[in-house]
Amino acid sequence: MAQALDLSAFVQHRDGTAHIDLAVEGVGCAACIRKIEGGLKQIPGVVEARLNFSNRRLAVDWREDELAAGTLIAALENIGYRAHPFQPERAETDEARHANWLIKCLAVAGFAAMNIMLLSVSVWSGADDMAQETRDFFHWLSALIALPAAAYAGQPFFRSAWTALCARGVNMDVPISLGVLLALGMSLVETASHARHAYFDSATMLLFFLLCGRALDHAMRRKTRAVAGNLAALKAEFAHRFDGAELVRVPAAALRPDDRLLIRPGDRVPADGIVLSGTSEVDDSLVTGETLRRVVAPGGLLHAGAVNFSGTLTMRVTAAGSGTLIDEVERLLEKAITAKSRYVHLADRAARMYAPVVHATAALTLIGWLTVGASAHDAVITAIAVLIITCPCALALAIPAVQVVASGALFRAGVILNSGDPIERLAEVDTVVFDKTGTLTLPEPRVVNARSIDSALAEKAARLALSSRHPLAAAVAREARERVPYEGASEEPGQGVRVMIEGTEARLGSLAFCGATKVESIGPGTSLIAFRHNGESIILQVRQALRHDAIKTAVALRALGLKLMILSGDRADAVLPVASALGIADWRGALTPAEKISAIEELKARGHRVLMVGDGLNDAPALAAAHVSLSPISAADLTQAQADAVFLGEKLGPVRDAVATARRARRLMHQNLWLAVIYNVIAVPVAIAGLVTPLIAAAAMSGSSILVTLNALRARRRS
Amino acid sequence: MNVLIYLVPMALALGLTGLAAFLWSLRSGQYDDLDGAALRVLSDEDVSDARRE
Numbered sequence: 001m002a003q004a005l006d007l008s009a010f011v012q013h014r015d016g017t018a019h020i021d022l023a024v025e026g027v028g029c030a031a032c033i034r035k036i037e038g039g040l041k042q043i044p045g046v047v048e049a050r051l052n053f054s055n056r057r058l059a060v061d062w063r064e065d066e067l068a069a070g071t072l073i074a075a076l077e078n079i080g081y082r083a084h085p086f087q088p089e090r091a092e093t094d095e096a097r098h099a100n101w102l103i104k105c106l107a108v109a110g111f112a113a114m115n116i117m118l119l120s121v122s123v124w125s126g127a128d129d130m131a132q133e134t135r136d137f138f139h140w141l142s143a144l145i146a147l148p149a150a151a152y153a154g155q156p157f158f159r160s161a162w163t164a165l166c167a168r169g170v171n172m173d174v175p176i177s178l179g180v181l182l183a184l185g186m187s188l189v190e191t192a193s194h195a196r197h198a199y200f201d202s203a204t205m206l207l208f209f210l211l212c213g214r215a216l217d218h219a220m221r222r223k224t225r226a227v228a229g230n231l232a233a234l235k236a237e238f239a240h241r242f243d244g245a246e247l248v249r250v251p252a253a254a255l256r257p258d259d260r261l262l263i264r265p266g267d268r269v270p271a272d273g274i275v276l277s278g279t280s281e282v283d284d285s286l287v288t289g290e291t292l293r294r295v296v297a298p299g300g301l302l303h304a305g306a307v308n309f310s311g312t313l314t315m316r317v318t319a320a321g322s323g324t325l326i327d328e329v330e331r332l333l334e335k336a337i338t339a340k341s342r343y344v345h346l347a348d349r350a351a352r353m354y355a356p357v358v359h360a361t362a363a364l365t366l367i368g369w370l371t372v373g374a375s376a377h378d379a380v381i382t383a384i385a386v387l388i389i390t391c392p393c394a395l396a397l398a399i400p401a402v403q404v405v406a407s408g409a410l411f412r413a414g415v416i417l418n419s420g421d422p423i424e425r426l427a428e429v430d431t432v433v434f435d436k437t438g439t440l441t442l443p444e445p446r447v448v449n450a451r452s453i454d455s456a457l458a459e460k461a462a463r464l465a466l467s468s469r470h471p472l473a474a475a476v477a478r479e480a481r482e483r484v485p486y487e488g489a490s491e492e493p494g495q496g497v498r499v500m501i502e503g504t505e506a507r508l509g510s511l512a513f514c515g516a517t518k519v520e521s522i523g524p525g526t527s528l529i530a531f532r533h534n535g536e537s538i539i540l541q542v543r544q545a546l547r548h549d550a551i552k553t554a555v556a557l558r559a560l561g562l563k564l565m566i567l568s569g570d571r572a573d574a575v576l577p578v579a580s581a582l583g584i585a586d587w588r589g590a591l592t593p594a595e596k597i598s599a600i601e602e603l604k605a606r607g608h609r610v611l612m613v614g615d616g617l618n619d620a621p622a623l624a625a626a627h628v629s630l631s632p633i634s635a636a637d638l639t640q641a642q643a644d645a646v647f648l649g650e651k652l653g654p655v656r657d658a659v660a661t662a663r664r665a666r667r668l669m670h671q672n673l674w675l676a677v678i679y680n681v682i683a684v685p686v687a688i689a690g691l692v693t694p695l696i697a698a699a700a701m702s703g704s705s706i707l708v709t710l711n712a713l714r715a716r717r718r719s
Numbered sequence: 720m721n722v723l724i725y726l727v728p729m730a731l732a733l734g735l736t737g738l739a740a741f742l743w744s745l746r747s748g749q750y751d752d753l754d755g756a757a758l759r760v761l762s763d764e765d766v767s768d769a770r771r772e
Contacts, residue, residue, distance in 0.1 A: 030758035053755030103745060111738040115731065134723075141727060 005070035006241075009254035010085035017047060018064040020072070022083040023233035027056050032081070039079045040072065055226040057086065085251060086233040095222055102215045105153040109208040112149030113201065116142045117698075120201040124695050132194060139191040142200040146184060153207050154180055156214060172351040172396050175358055179387050180206060186384045199388055202697045206393055209705045213397045213404075220404045224416050228646065231416075231633060239270040242314065252304075255317050263313040265493075266469035269306045273315040275299060280311035283471065286636050287617045289437040289569030291544050305617060305636045309471055310494060332593050332621035333642065346424055346669055347399040354395060362386045365688050382690040389687040389697055394679055394704035398672030401712035406665035409716055413657040414648040415630075422644035424669075425628040426662035428609045432557055432655070433600065433626065435614035436568035436578055436589075437544060442650060443615070443634035445475045445527070446545040453538045460501060461531035461540065464489060464508045468497045472529045473508065475542045496529075506533035546581060553652040554582040560659060563608070567596050569618045596622040613655055615639060630655060665715050672708045679704040 012019045024036065033051050036058065040049035045066030051058045060072055069085070076083045119138045123130065154177070161173040180203050187198040237252040240262040247262060252270035255261075260276065263269060269282070281293040286305040293309055296302065302315055362383045369379035407417050417423075434440050450458060462480035465473040467489035489499040496509010507514045507530075514530035516537045526543045547553075554564060565586040568575045572589035579587040588599065600622055603610050612619070612626035615635035623629035623642040631643035640646055647654035683700050686692055744750070 030761050033755060033758060034762050051755065052752040053758060054752045100745065103750075104742060107738060107741050107745070111734055115734045118730065137723070145731075 005068075005073070005249045006254070007069040007073075007085050007251065009251060010087055011064075011069050013064060016063060016065070017061050018067075018069070019059065019061050020069050021086045022058045022060065022073070022076075023086040023230040024051070024056050024058050024076070025082040025084070025234060027051065027053065027081065035079055036076065036081060040075060043067065043071070043075055046072075055223075056230055057226075058083065084233040086229070087253070089229060092222075092225055092229060095218070095225065099215070099218045099222055102156060102211065102218055105156060106208070106211040106215050108149050109153035109204060109211050112145050112153070113204040113208040115145050116201045116204055120694060120698075135196070136191065136194055139187075139198045139200070142198060143188055143191055146187075146200040146204050149204060150180060150184055150207060153204075153211065157207075157210065170352055170355045171348055172354075174351070175355045175387075175390075176206070176210065176396060178359075179203075179390075182384050183388045186381065190381070197694050199694050199697060202388055202694060202701065205698060206701060209393055209702070210396055213400045216404050217400045220407050221417075224407065224411060227411075228416050228418065231646075231648075232637075235633075235637075237268055237270045240264070240267075257317050259317045261315050261317065263302075263308045263315060264469065265308055265310055265312065266471050266474065267308050269302045269304055269308065269315070271304050271317045273302050273317045275302060276314045276316055278311050278313040280313050281309040283307040283309055285437045285544070285570075286443070286615065286634075289435060289616045289618055291437055291570050291574055303617065307471055329593055329617055329620055329638070332597060333624055333638075336597060336621045336624040345399075345421065346666075346673075347396075350395060350399075350673055358387065358390045361390070361684060361688070368688075369690070378690070382688070385690070385692045385697075386684060386687040389683045389692055389700060390680055393701045394676040394708045395673070397705055398676050398708045398712075399669050401709050402665050402668045402672060402715050405712050405715040406661055406668075409661050410645070410658060413661065414651075414654045415645050415658045415661075416648070417645045418640075418643055422628050423662045423665050425609075425644070426611065426658055427666035429562065429611040429627060429659065431563045431565060431603055431608045432611045432613065432659075433565045433567055433603070433622075434584075435612075435616060435619045435622075436566055436575055437570050438615040438634060439613050439619075439632060440550050440566070440578055440582070440652070441544040441546055443632065444478075445471070445542045447476055447479050447540050448526075448543045448545055449541045450479055453540065454536070457531060457533065457536060457538050458540070460506060460533060461508050461538065464497055464499055464501075464506060464531070467491065467499070468508070472527055472542050473497070476508070476529060476540055501533060504534050507531070511539070546578065547650060547652045549651045549653050551582055553656050554584065556653075556656045557659070560656070560663075562611075562659070565603075567591055567599050567622065569593075569596075569616060593618045593621050597625045600625045611655075611659070630658065661715070668712060668715050672711055675708055675711065676704065679707075 007020065010020055026032075027036070033053060036051050037049045040046050040060060046060065046062045048061040049058065062072070073083050073085075119142050123135055123138050157173045157176050157180070160171065161177040164171040164174055183199040183203040183206075187200050187203070191198050238249050239252050239255055239259075241248045241250050241255070242260050242262050244260075255271050261270065261273070265280070275296050275298050277298055279295065279297045282296055282302065283293050284290050284303060284306045286307075287303040296313070302313075365386050366379050366383035369382055370376065374382075403421055403423055406423050410417065410423075458479060459481060462476055462478075463482060463484065464486055465477035466480060466483065466485035468474075468477075468491055486499045486501060489497050491497045492509070492513070496507055496513040498505055498507045500506075509530065511517070511528060511530045514532040514537055516530040516532065516539055526541050529540050529542060531538050531540065557564060563586070564582070564584045566575060566579050566584055566588070568587070568589050569591055570589055575587055575589035579585070591599065596619065600610055600612065604627070609627045612623050612629045613631070614623055614629070615632050617636040617639055620636070620639040620642045623631065623639060629643045629645075631640045631646050633640075633646055633648050635643070635646070645658060647658070679700070686696070749756070
């Protein structure tokens with residue numbers, strides 16, 4: 001069926017030129033860049049095509065009167081790449097701007113630190129035989145560079161410290177800002193009074209090191225967000241909209257209430273709605289976790305994410321707020337999110353303890369020197385030196401550095417972090433709650449008796465299944481070793497497919513269609529599909545199957561000391577075999593979303609930290625209620641948005657990797673904090689004694705920063 | 720030490736030039752696609768046939 005593709009929701013127009021961003025699949029080498037850009041530029045009307053290899057996105061500009069956006073996607077498909085229209089999220093563009101600003105600050109701080117160090121080294125090495133005028137000149141010159149540079153590059157810290165102080169709190173940026181400002185102010189006063197020591201280099205170097213940490217942290221987050229955005233675009237569904245005259249393919253994101261859609265067998269329902277005509281069976285497993293199919297007739301409700309099984313349906317899209325399951329889920333979600341207590345991060349907890357101690361030490365130093373009879377000037381200088389040397393350079397790097405390295409390690413293990421920093425929360429869990437359907441089991445049904453049937457016949461059946469769109473056939477087709485469909489296959493709607501193989505007819509489809517008789521008794525939730533060729537026939541059983549490494553992962557999670565539990569929306573007799581295969585004694589079935597939440601609240605009340613792993617729409621509120629949450633990439637969109645992290649692929653192993661990596665990261669964070677404390681224990685007495693020169697301050701700060709960064713790199717190691 | 724009168728401004732000017740060049744390269748999007756830049760250099764499509772001789 002030829003049909004128009006309507007992408008107008010994704011195209012931006014600017015004086016005669018149209019622009020679209022596409023996420024491209026399958027880009028892997030240098031030749032791809034040339035093939036894609038060259039191929040598109042050959043199309044008359046295309047002005048510019050630029051592929052960003054780092055985030056696999058393609059920006060195309062064309063003269064809008066000469067081309068339609070659909071042509072570009074078709075052209076890319078001809079070259080061998082699948083492209084998906086992509087709408088950069090607001091959050092992503094904001095983040096890109098912020099990252100650029102951080103790098104500008106970093107560049108300014110780096111310039112200032114290097115040039116001032118040039119002057120400072122001259123002063124230090126010529127300390128004894130340098131004329132006072134020359135030294136003062138060098139100090140003034142340092143001030144000239146340092147003050148504007150710090151005013152610009154210090155903004156990320158000053159702003160965050162100011163926000164914290166306005167909220168009557170303390171974060172790590174408060175002592176940082178105070179240290180920088182005091183170091184600059186004191187140096188200025190000292191320079192004016194022709195003193196020997198100025199700390200302009202310490203202040204700018206401190207900013208430079210800290211900005212390095214911030215910029216890296218931000219770059220890592222941007223990278224994971226870009227990947228998550230691409231995955232969302234790749235997953236985005238298309239709908240067949242029927243406006244009475246013409247069938248148009250539109251992205252599901254562009255659907256409006258009251259649009260009429262055509263849903264064919266094998267299609268995923270792209271939006272909530274009501275059936276207008278047709279009857280069919282739908283698979284709601286992504287919505288409710290229920291594996292038994294539901295029969296729908298005109299007037300019946302359809303949920304986004306359900307798969308249409310047997311008949312063609314037309315439906316009308318309904319807006320939210322019409323008493324559907326989605327509304328119930330969203331209401332529960334809102335409650336769960338507001339009930340969630342704000343998590344205090346390790347860095348903030350450290351800052352809350354650190355800042356008062358440091359400031360008290362500085363105050364005591366001032367009082368101490370005054371009481372032993374030092375001049376007010378010397379006492380103040382020494383107190384400020386204490387603040388400078390304790391300025392939490394190492395402390396502020398200790399945690400972000402580990403976070404950057406650990407999220408990189410998780411990324412390689414196939415776990416993409418959604419929210420800011422779930423690593424600390426992941427490290428604390430003691431109970432893992434699984435959803436069953438789509439989480440412990442694979443998201444699509446599989447042939448479960450492949451081993452016990454004739455493999456030659458099974459292979460033929462699988463190759464024939466490639467020609468059908470039916471979901472059961474799709475399960476059979478997944479078993480095909482040679483992914484080449486037979487030529488000339490024809491589909492009988494609602495019956496099956498037939499084709500001539502080596503001169504005789506082969507059929508794949510319902511038992512009646514293939515003339516097979518039902519022999520064995522089967523459990524609920526199992527579908528049968530038959531294949532017949534040359535008088536021989538086989539019956540394939542299709543059912544939700546466990547993920548391949550589910551049993552291994554359950555054992556590994558228990559070895560980490562975690563308690564496992566299953567909370568499923570599916571019937572109890574469907575949950576029992578899964579629970580017993582995995583050796584999980586603690587399981588419950590037939591739960592509503594509200595019951596899932598209360599089960600998790602119960603665990604929390606008993607003091608457990610719960611990691612919830614789920615994919616269905618019905619899991620979304622439970623994910624939000626849990627201490628930390630994970631979703632497979634096949635999860636419903638709303639659910640995935642709630643999860644703290646998403647894992648890729650067909651394996652369950654990333655769940656174990658995530659917990660193990662997070663625990664190692666937390667250990668390294670604690671180690672780094674202790675390293676910072678040890679540094680202070682050594683450096684602070686020296687500062688209190690009044691022995692800190694700018695040279696010592698510079699060496700101590702850079703030394704401790706490099707030490708914690710190197711320690712953080714150990715989080716890279718794969719377990 | 721009179722040499723400082725022109726050496727110091729020169730050093731500063733050089734440093735500022737470096738900073739300005741970096742900011743310019745950042746603004747013109749040269750760091751947007753670091754992996755792509757590493758691969759694009761291998762492509763010699765932009766070299767004309769005559770010069771390839």
